[in-house]
Amino acid sequence: MPPSSPSIQRKPQLSSLPILCKGIVICGLVLFLFYTVLCHHPNNDNDLFVPFIAQEWPASSPTNVTSSPTDLSHIMFVLVGCIRTWKYRRPYIEAWWRENxxxxxxxxxxAPTQELLPWPSSSPPFRVxxxxKKLKIYPKLVNPVEVRIYRSVLETFRLEDxxxxxxxxxxxxxxxxxLDNLVEVLGKYDHTKYYYIGTNSECIKxxxxxxxxxxxxxAGYALSYALVEALVSTIDECIERYPHLYVSDYLSSSCSADLGVDLIIEKGIHQIDLHGDISGLLSSHPKSSLITLHHFDAIDPIFPSMNRTEAVNHLMKPAxxxxxxxxxxxxxxxxxxxWTFSISWGYSAHIYESIxxxxxxxxxxxxxxxxxxxxxPLFMFNTRRPSNDPCKAPHVFSLEGVLDRDEGSSSHEHVITTYSRSLQRNLPACSSNGNHSADPIVKIQVFSPSTGRKEAGRIECCDVDYVAGKDIANIKLRACMKSEVLA
Known part of the structure; x- marks a missing residue:
């Protein structure tokens, strides 16, 4: 007769079933109550989760964005120079520096020598x-001067001001x-996060x-406060990692990259790694607002018949x-x-005898x-080769002067910039387009609205007022009409 053990073994399983069901019901009630408390919190649906998320996944950068717009007082300039070149370069800084x-x-x-003292208030205050040499890595530095330059950021951050x-x-x-353009551009970015803003060279090499x-x-680059705050505690350590780097800007780039920060390029910042006459570049500036120009000692004066200092001050008049x-x-x-007119406002005007x-x-x-x-290829952008073809070569006019009102009037509806012929083109008229020579024109007047800043990147159109044979052409800038084609 078979043993009764199988039926006896099944009894504990049957008797434990009510207990198991009770356990499931109790667990379900606990989970339901827990869900109800979390998902129906009277103040914030997610408040109870926030502390745990913050502990596990901390924010990578500050998020307390200020509501006030960025202005000039929020920018700290870290300018670098040396005594040997200061007296020659001082006029460049004083052209844009705004005292107080x-x-x-x-x-x-x-420290400045006696010939440079007393230090003028029109220049930035100097620091040494x-x-x-106190750095342990000093004997291994390939270029100590560049390390001095980069550490100026650290030394500035340590100041009380x-x-x-x-x-x-x-x-x-x-x-x-x-400066006005710089403030506007930096205002687009959140300074409480890591930002490294600048430009590369115009030259591929x-x-x-x-x-x-x-x-x-x-050319100049901008570092957000949050990024500098993170950098200063690691700068000397970073220098020890890269003693072989020859230039300060490469060192700066490397130290920022090690924090996971890449360069953001703004096209209005200009290194000007060029020689000679840069008028071709300045006459076809990109839509971006002009922020900086560099290397004035390495290029020709940007206006004819002027030295470098005079030319810089002349450009600052329309600025x-x-x-x-x-x-x-x-x-x-x-x-x-x-004819085609190309106006580079505040700098030059060209007339082409073709469309x-x-x-x-x-x-x-x-x-x-x-x-x-x-x-x-030489450059990071496309260029046009100069030509002696009268249908392609421009008549060139350079800024002569600027007025902030209509001449002979007390109204301030327009800013008037005047451009005079730089030199004679010494070419015949473009025969394929009807022999309409622009040689008689000696001056171009451009009328632009004086209603405040133009929106960054916005293209303007213009109308030409010219009577054949006259020596002056008038151009009025205006908003482009819908779907207006610039050709």
Whole structure:
């Protein structure tokens, strides 16, 4: 007879079933109550989760974005120079520095000599860099001067005068800033997060030699307060990692990259790694607002018949009235003569005896040479080769003067910039377009609205008022009509 053990073994399983069901019911009730409390909190559905999320996944950067707009007082300039070149470069800085408004210092290698004292209030206050020979890594540094330059950021951060600073802007002493445009551009970014804003070189060879991801220090670059705050505790450690780096801007790029921060390029910042006549570049500036120009000692004066200092001060005249339009290119046409006018506001005006679309004239005339001679391609942008073809060669006019009112009137409806012929073109008229020579024109007047800053990146159109044979052409800038084609 088979044993009864199988039936006996099943009894505990049957008797435990009610207990198991009770356990499931109790667990379900607990989970339901837990869900109800979490999902129906009277104040915030997610409040109970926040502490746990914050502990496990902390924010990578501050998020307390200030509501007030960025202004000039929020920018700290870290300018670097040396006693040997200061007296020659001082006029460049004084052309844009606003006494009692701009903040920052010019960092020097040694204290000023007696011939440079008393220090003028029109220049940034000077400070002398720390002696970097105290660094353990000093004997291994390939270029100690560049380390001194980069550590100026650290030394500036340690100063007591850093209240309300949002941006640290680094540049050389031969860099020209356009402050209104700088403020507007930096205002687009959140200074409480990590930002590294600058530009690379115009020349492919320079970027190849150093880095395509480096913000060139001569052109100037901006570091957000949050990024500098993170950098200062690691700068000397970073220098020890890269004693072989030859330039300060490559060092800066490397140290920022090690924190996971890449360069953001702003096209209005200009290294000017060029030689000779850069008028072709300045006459076809990109739509971006002009922020800086560098290397004035390495190029020809940007206006004819002037020295470098005079030329810089001349450019600052229209800049004081309207930086938003400075160097912005506007194209318009006189179709009965088959002429194209290209205006680089506050700098130059060109007349072509043919109709050219903007897609062509936005490419700079290659009037300049690269920083280092090399095989093509040379530049980071497309260019047009100069030509002696009378249908392609422009009549060139340079800024003569600027008025902030209509001449002979007390109204302030327009800013008037006047451009006079730089030199005779010495070419015949373009025969294929009807022999309409622009030789009689000696002056061009451009009327622009005086209603405040032009919106960054917005293209303007214009109308030409000219009577054949007269020596002056008038051009009025205006908003483009819907679907207006610039050709």
């Amino acid at each position: 408004k701009t903040r920052g210092n010019i960092w020097l290698d040694v 860099n720390e002696d970097i 850093n209240k309300d600073v949002r941006w640290f802007v680094m540049a050389d002493d031969d860099t020209l800033f356009f 320079s970027n190849y030699d150093f880095s395509f991801d480096m913000g060139y220090g001569g 004081k009235l309207d930086q938003s339009r400075l160097l912005q290119q506007t194209i318009c046409y006189l179709r009965q003569s088959n 050219f679309p903007r897609s062509i004239l936005r490419r700079p005339l290659e009037t300049f040479r690269p920083w280092k001679e090399d095989r093509p």
